[in-house]
Amino acid sequence: xxxxxxxxxxxxxxxxxxxxxxxxxxxxxxxxxxxxxxxxxxxxxxxxxxxxxxxxxxxxxxxxxxxxxxxxxxxxxxxxxxxxxxxxxxxxxxxxxxxxxxxxxxxxxxxxxxxxxxxxxxxxxxxxxxxxxxxxxxxxxxxxxxxxxxxxxxxxxxxxxxxxxxxxxxxxxxxxxxxxxxxxxxxxxxxxxxxxxxxxxxxxxxxxxxxxxxxxxxxxxxxxxxxxxxxxxxxxxxxxxxxxxxxxxxxxxxxxxxxxxxxxxxxxxxxxxxxxxxxxxxxxxxxxxxxxxxxxxxxxxxxxxxxxxxxxxxxxxxxxxxxxxxxxxxxxxxxxxxxxxxxxxxxxxxxxxxxxxxxxxxxxxxxxxxxxxxxxxxxxxxxxxxxxxxxxxxxxxxxxxxxxxxxxxxxxxxxxxxxxxxxxxxxxxxxxxxxxxxxxxxx
Amino acid sequence: xxxxxxxxxxxxxxxxxxxxxxxxxxxxxxxxxxxxxxxxxxxxxxxxxxxxxxxxxxxxxxxxxxxxxxxxxxxxxxxxxxxxxxxxxxxxxxxxxxxxxxxxxxxxxxxxxxxxxxxxxxxxxxxxxxxxxxxxxxxxxxxxxxxxxxxxxxxxxxxxxxxxxxxxxxxxxxxxxxxxxxxxxxxxxxxxxxxxxxxxxxxxxxxxxxxxxxxxxxxxxxxxxxxxxxxxxxxxxxxxxxxxxxxxxxxxxxxxxxxxxxxxxxxxxxxxxxxxxxxxxxxxxxxxxxxxxxxxxxxxxxxxxxxxxxxxxxxxxxxxxxxxxxxxxxxxxxxxxxxxxxxxxxxxxxxxxxxxxxxxxxxxxxxxxxxxxxxxxxxxxxxxxxxxxxxxxxxxxxxxxxxxxxxxxxxxxxxxxxxxxxxxxxxxxxxxxxxxxxxxxxx
Numbered sequence: 001x002x003x004x005x006x007x008x009x010x011x012x013x014x015x016x017x018x019x020x021x022x023x024x025x026x027x028x029x030x031x032x033x034x035x036x037x038x039x040x041x042x043x044x045x046x047x048x049x050x051x052x053x054x055x056x057x058x059x060x061x062x063x064x065x066x067x068x069x070x071x072x073x074x075x076x077x078x079x080x081x082x083x084x085x086x087x088x089x090x091x092x093x094x095x096x097x098x099x100x101x102x103x104x105x106x107x108x109x110x111x112x113x114x115x116x117x118x119x120x121x122x123x124x125x126x127x128x129x130x131x132x133x134x135x136x137x138x139x140x141x142x143x144x145x146x147x148x149x150x151x152x153x154x155x156x157x158x159x160x161x162x163x164x165x166x167x168x169x170x171x172x173x174x175x176x177x178x179x180x181x182x183x184x185x186x187x188x189x190x191x192x193x194x195x196x197x198x199x200x201x202x203x204x205x206x207x208x209x210x211x212x213x214x215x216x217x218x219x220x221x222x223x224x225x226x227x228x229x230x231x232x233x234x235x236x237x238x239x240x241x242x243x244x245x246x247x248x249x250x251x252x253x254x255x256x257x258x259x260x261x262x263x264x265x266x267x268x269x270x271x272x273x274x275x276x277x278x279x280x281x282x283x284x285x286x287x288x289x290x291x292x293x294x295x296x297x298x299x300x301x302x303x304x305x306x307x308x309x310x311x312x313x314x315x316x317x318x319x320x321x322x323x324x325x326x327x328x329x330x331x332x333x334x335x336x337x338x339x340x341x342x343x344x345x346x347x348x349x350x351x352x353x354x355x356x357x358x359x360x361x362x363x364x365x366x367x368x369x370x371x372x373x374x375x376x377x378x379x380x381x382x383x384x385x386x387x388x389x390x391x392x393x394x395x396x397x398x399x400x401x402x403x404x405x406x407x408x409x410x411x412x413x414x415x416x417x418x419x420x421x422x423x424x425x426x427x428x429x430x431x432x433x434x435x436x437x438x439x440x441x442x443x
Numbered sequence: 444x445x446x447x448x449x450x451x452x453x454x455x456x457x458x459x460x461x462x463x464x465x466x467x468x469x470x471x472x473x474x475x476x477x478x479x480x481x482x483x484x485x486x487x488x489x490x491x492x493x494x495x496x497x498x499x500x501x502x503x504x505x506x507x508x509x510x511x512x513x514x515x516x517x518x519x520x521x522x523x524x525x526x527x528x529x530x531x532x533x534x535x536x537x538x539x540x541x542x543x544x545x546x547x548x549x550x551x552x553x554x555x556x557x558x559x560x561x562x563x564x565x566x567x568x569x570x571x572x573x574x575x576x577x578x579x580x581x582x583x584x585x586x587x588x589x590x591x592x593x594x595x596x597x598x599x600x601x602x603x604x605x606x607x608x609x610x611x612x613x614x615x616x617x618x619x620x621x622x623x624x625x626x627x628x629x630x631x632x633x634x635x636x637x638x639x640x641x642x643x644x645x646x647x648x649x650x651x652x653x654x655x656x657x658x659x660x661x662x663x664x665x666x667x668x669x670x671x672x673x674x675x676x677x678x679x680x681x682x683x684x685x686x687x688x689x690x691x692x693x694x695x696x697x698x699x700x701x702x703x704x705x706x707x708x709x710x711x712x713x714x715x716x717x718x719x720x721x722x723x724x725x726x727x728x729x730x731x732x733x734x735x736x737x738x739x740x741x742x743x744x745x746x747x748x749x750x751x752x753x754x755x756x757x758x759x760x761x762x763x764x765x766x767x768x769x770x771x772x773x774x775x776x777x778x779x780x781x782x783x784x785x786x787x788x789x790x791x792x793x794x795x796x797x798x799x800x801x802x803x804x805x806x807x808x809x810x811x812x813x814x815x816x817x818x819x820x821x822x823x824x825x826x827x828x829x830x831x832x833x834x835x836x837x838x839x840x841x842x843x844x845x846x847x848x849x850x851x852x853x854x855x856x857x858x859x860x861x862x863x864x865x866x867x868x869x870x871x872x873x874x875x876x877x878x879x880x881x882x883x884x885x886x
Contacts, residue, residue, distance in 0.1 A: 073815050073854050078885040094815040097855025100878040101885070118757035118774035118813035139758040139774075141833055181762055183772045183811045183819075190763050314561035315582040319624055320633050329626045331561035331582075340851075344787055344818075368626040370561035372516045372537040375787075376626075390584055408783075408851040411516055412540025415884075430884050435543040437884075441858075441873050442521040442544070 020354040020395055023421030027310055027354035030426055031393050034419050036312040037334030039404050041429070043083070043422035045306040050087040053298050056269035060277040064291045067133075069113050071254050071299025072098045074401035079420065079429035080303075081107040090133070092254075092297045096123040103130060113160075113251075113297075117183050125149050128157050136160045136212050136251075138185060143199050143206070150205035160212040160251055161186060161200060163193040163235065167215060167228040184214070188231050197239060210292060211235065214253030218300075220267055222275035229279050237287035246290060252276065254297035258304045260398050261350050266305055269298075300401035307400030309339065309416075310354060311378075313392045314370065328365040330384065332394055335369010336376045337410045339396075339403045343375045351379055354395035358385035367394065371411050404430065409438055463797040463838055466864030470753055470797035473869055474836050477862050479755040480777030482847050484872070486526070486865035488749040493530040496741050499712035503720040507734045510576075512556050514697050514742025515541045517844035518750075522863065522872035524550040533576070535697075535740045539566040546573060556603075556694075556740075560626050568592050571600050579603045579655050579694075581627060586642050586649070593648035603655040603694055604629060604643060606636040606678065610658060610671040627657070631674050640682060653735060654678065657696030661743075663710055665718035672722050680730035689733060695719065697740035701747045703841050704793050709748055712741075743844035750843030752782065752859075753797060754821075756835045757813065771808040773827065775837055778812010779819045780853045782839075782846045786818045794822055797838035801828035810837065814854050847873065852881055 020027040023042045030040055050070065058065045069092035070084050076093075081102050084091055090111035093099045102112055112132040116123070117139065124145055127135060137143055137159045150157040162185040186193040200208045215228050232250065240246050258266040277294070284291045311332035319327045341347035351367055362383035369376040378396065388394075407415045414433035419426050463470040466485045473483055493513065501508045512535035513527050519536075524545050527534055533554035536542045545555055552574040559566070560581045567588055570578060580586055580602045593600040605628040629636040643651045658671050675693065683689050701709040720737070727734045754775035762770045784790035794810055805826035812819040821839065831837075850858045857876035862869050 076855065078882070095813070095854045095856055097852070097857060097878050097881060100882065101855060104882055104885070115815055116813060117811070117815075118776065120757065120776060139760055141758045181764060181770060182817050183760065183774060183809070184817070187762065314563060315584045317582055317626065319630065321624060327624060331626060333561065333563060340783070340787070344783070366626075368560070370538070370559060372558055372560075374625050374627070406851050406853045408849050409540070410849045411538045412519065412544060413538055414540065427886070429886050431886060433884065435540050438540060439521070439543065439547055441876065441880075442547070443870070443872050443874060 019356070020352065022308055023426070024424030025421045025426050027308075027393055027395055030419060030421070031310050031312065031355075033426065034417055034428065035432065036310050036393070037332070037338050037416040038310045039307050039338075039399065039416055039418040039430075040310060040426075041303075041307045041400060041418055041420045043420040046080075046083060046303060047087060049302045049306065050084065050089055053269045053296070053302060054087060054089050056273045057294070057296060059270055060273035061291070061294045064293055066249055066251070066293035066295035067111065067113075069111075069251075069295060069297045070302055071297045072101070073405060074299030075303045075307075075403070075405045076101050077418065077430045078105050081105045090295075092299070096120070096126055099123070099127060099130065099132070109133070115162075121145055121149065125153070128153055128155060134158050134160055134209060136162050137196070137200065138162050140196065140199065143196065143203060147203040147205050156205050156207050158207045158209045159200065160210050160249070161193065161196050161208065162212045162214070163188055163232070165213050165215070165228040165231040167231070188235055193235060194238070201243065208247065210247045210249030210251065212251040212253065214297070215255060217255045218257040219255045220257040220265075222272060222279065225276060226279050226283075229276075229283050233280070233283040233287055233289065236292065237289055240289060247292060249293040249295060250280075251295040251297065254299055254301070256298050256301035258300055258398060258401075260348055267301065269301075304401035305398050307398070307403065307418075309334070309396040309399040309403065311394045311396070313388060313390055313394055316389050325364065328363045328384070328386075330365050330367050330388060330394075331370060332367060332378060333370055334413070334416065335371045335378060336373065337369070337371060337408050337413045338416050339378060339399060340406050340408070341402055342377050342380070344406075349379050349396050349398065351382055351384065351394050351396050353385060353388055353392050355393035358387055360385040360387040362386060371413070409433070412438055414438065462799070463795065465751055466869070467867030468864045468869050470751075470836055470838055473862060473864070474753050474755065474798075476869065477860055477871065478875065479753050479836070480775070480781050480859040481753045482750050482781075482842065482859055482861040482873075483753060483869075484746075484750045484843060484861055484863045486749075486863040489523075489526060489746060490530060492745045492749065493527065493532055496712045496739070496745060497530060497532050499716045500737070500739060502713055503716035504734070504737045507736055509692055509694070509736035509738035510554065510556075512554075512694075512738060512740045513745055514740045515544070516848060517742030518746045518846070518848045519544050520861065520873045521548050523746075524548045535742070539563070539569055542566070542570060542573065542575070552576070558605075564588055564592065568596070571596055571598060577601050577603055577652060579605050580639070580643065581605050583639065583642065586639065586646060590646040590648050599648050599650050601650045601652045602643065603653050603692070604636065604639050604651065605655045605657070606631055606675065608656050608658070608671040608674040610674070631678055636678060637681070644686065651690065653690045653692030653694065655694040655696065657740070658698060660698045661700040662698045663700040663708075665715060665722065668719060669722050669726075672719075672726050676723070676726040676730060676732065679735065680732055683732060690735060692736040692738060693723075694738040694740065697742055697744070699741050699744035701743055701841060701844075703791055710744060712744075747844035748841050750841070750846065750861075752777070752839040752842040752846065754837045754839070756831060756833055756837055759832050768807065771806045771827070773808050773810050773831060773837075774813060775810060775821060776813055777856070777859065778814045778821060779816065780812070780814060780851050780856045781859050782821060782842060783849050783851070784845055785820050785823070787849075792822050792839050792841065794825055794827065794837050794839050796828060796831050796835050798836035801830055803828040803830040805829060814856070852876070855881055857881065
């Protein structure tokens with residue numbers, strides 16, 4: 001893995017006077033050729049990060065390394081599935097729509113895992129027929145449905161049980177609770193997980209391959225992971241004691257943190273996975289269990305830092321604040337339709353002027369979109385050059401995850417294209433929508 | 444206007460044992476015929492509400508009634524523009540995409556007004572060429588652009604200036620401030636509005652038709668509106684004093700509140716507009732001004748209550764809470780992709796079981812979607828019949844505004860169809876997306 005891929009902000013070490021380069025192409029040239037707003041995905045960086053997680057899992061767990069499942073919900077398109085196939089990792093999908101992307105490129109179904117708290121019967125049937133590796137079972141109703149549909153299709157479907165360990169992970173801490181007030185999974189503490197294990201084990205067309213537990217989002221440290229691991233591995237031991245065999249696999253989910261701001265750090269795969277491996281090994285040893293195959297589901301951690309959004313500045317406006325200071329409103333040609341995260345999660349982003357250098361002093365700036373809504377904010381507060389204005393190109397790093405993936409047509413704004421750049425060449429992997437595309441649904 | 448249209452919850456007075464009727468069609472039949480999730484729009488209700496706002500403006504302001512501009516951002520499609528044309532009201536658009544909808548049905552451009560804090564030059568050009576009634580000018584840069592483009596096109600463009608009155612409207616109160624920290628408009632207090640008036644007045648290809656001021660969202664009372672009106676009308680008087688003529692029109696924007704929950708009330712058009720008229724007349728009299736033509740921009744207040752989302756329940760799950768109580772998670776086949784408002788604004792909604800009656804006791808229920816995200820919540824807490832479960836049809840009222848309009852393809856979930864029902868007949872006005880539609884953008 002290159003130094004470049006360790007932290008998205010090393011991107012900006014490449015800023016040469018006058019223009020930002022991404023994948024060997026200048027941002028200004030990309031904007032001219034493909035228009036803005038534009039998602040620019042650094043393809044080599046995607047391969048580096050996907051490969052890094054695969055190698056780190058192998059390095060940390062050795063022959064107990066399971067599969068890296070890329071979390072498709074973060075960003076999925078046909079080209080991404082082709083890349084995953086080349087890297088040799090798996091794909092985690094949540095819906096029939098995400099599965100359809102994988103099917104469209106003949107992605108190997110034996111490396112596809114299907115999540116979802118409310119899979120439809122049609123989605124279950126399609127997934128089983130397609131031959132996916134694993135369904136991650138999320139409710140008692142689903143056990144009955146999978147058993148019935150697998151029986152109809154005369155097959156045995158491999159599943160994980162999604163369990164909740166009673167550990168809440170926040171960005172920098174884990175809190176152990178007896179309860180998990182979430183829609184996902186079977187609670188270990190309430191006994192639901194144990195009952196589900198019995199139901200699945202009794203079902204004749206379901207093979208229980210292991211447990212799945214997702215412990216949080218934007219996790220940066222393993223501290224506290226012991227609490228979750230202890231409960232998961234105690235459940236594996238309880239299974240071994242009851243059924244006299246060991247469950248072969250444990251999927252630890254995703255949630256690995258990345259840098260959105262220059263003073264943040266993207267989690268380093270080998271570091272975190274080595275820490276998790278030590279914890280898992282110790283807990284298994286304590287229960288006399290062999291270490292199960294360990295799988296993980298990074299999504300944001302692979303695609304998030306690879307992508308930069310390019311916007312063109314349209315207007316500026318200075319507002320006098322209550323303290324007498326000035327806020328510069330800088331409006332770009334996209335906004336909450338292509339990045340809902342600031343409005344939805346108060347997520348923070350960084351920006352740089354991508355088409356030129358400036359020695360102007362900075363001014364307190366709020367970067368806003370073009371939507372008819374006050375909450376349409378890209379960056380709430382950032383010091384930007386005082387001379388930034390109409391026609392300038394603004395680059396927002398780390399927009400690869402949950403940007404295009406959650407994009408809307410609010411205000412009938414067409415969704416931006418996604419362009420992959422590598423070795424000085426750029427090509428469209430998701431084309432820009434048009435007004436005609438949007439109107440095509442109208443009668 | 445029928446009793447029915449005064450409060451969305453009178454919909455549910457029509458619940459006959461066994462099924463909810465909307466526009467003379469049973470919800471169950473709609474779900475069977477068109478699938479779920481489904482937006483069901485009561486067409487007669489739309490006409491009633493649009494007509495009610497038009498008549499109320501005329502009743503309240505007499506010959507000073509300007510135009511009701513339907514705020515297209517709330518929900519726009521080709522069929523809606525046809526309805527607006529029949530009712531004889533105007534359309535407020537924010538982007539070239541919304542304008543393209545109106546153009547697609549030859550909606551009269553003389554009744555179209557164009558908003559936007561960052562209109563592109565292409566959007567400005569298209570709007571002027573199309574012959575829209577008014578551009579609502581939002582920045583100094585835009586004044587230069589409109590003047591230049593109108594000159595190139597050898598025309599004179601009519602505009603409003605969007606001004607900020609230094610009054611913050613919250614749901615139940617208005618707060619007068621010297622500052623407005625928003626991206627929209629020219630501040631009256633800072634002098635920006637006055638400078639903009641001078642610039643526009645000096646421009647030879649721009650005709651200043653009046654002022655525009657939008658005072659908030661989900662407003663229920665006129666109390667405090669005096670503060671905003673006083674500043675707006677003082678500015679009109681200042682204009683008259685300086686230019687020895689009166690600006691002919693004042694657009695008060697939208698933001699009229701509707702009921703989302705059974706104990707809330709949808710604002711009654713005649714009531715609120717009569718109150719606003721009294722305030723405007725008094726302020727104008729105090730300045731010796733004639734009352735300008737008054738225009739308004741209801742969006743949510745027209746379409747919001749007309750529409751009901753139908754979901755099918757897929758799974759249920761009971762979770763033990765910290766206080767020992769139970770929370771029932773009830774998962775439906777849509778969620779944050781078709782209604783982002785609960786996640787984005789903590790918006791609250793109501794639900795009823797639409798396909799049957801139940802005499803079961805109720806249970807503390809959280810209605811959640813099928814997306815792979817904990818925040819994918821439709822209703823955070825509601826008492827629903829204990830026997831509600833898989834296969835039941837859930838109706839969520841008042842989803843007409845900012846539902847389909849802000850919908851995404853998160854998790855590659857196709858966006859629902861919108862069906863208009865009237866006089867016992869249903870027809871698709873926006874068709875359901877397919878996986879193929881989504882994949883059509885992929886290369």
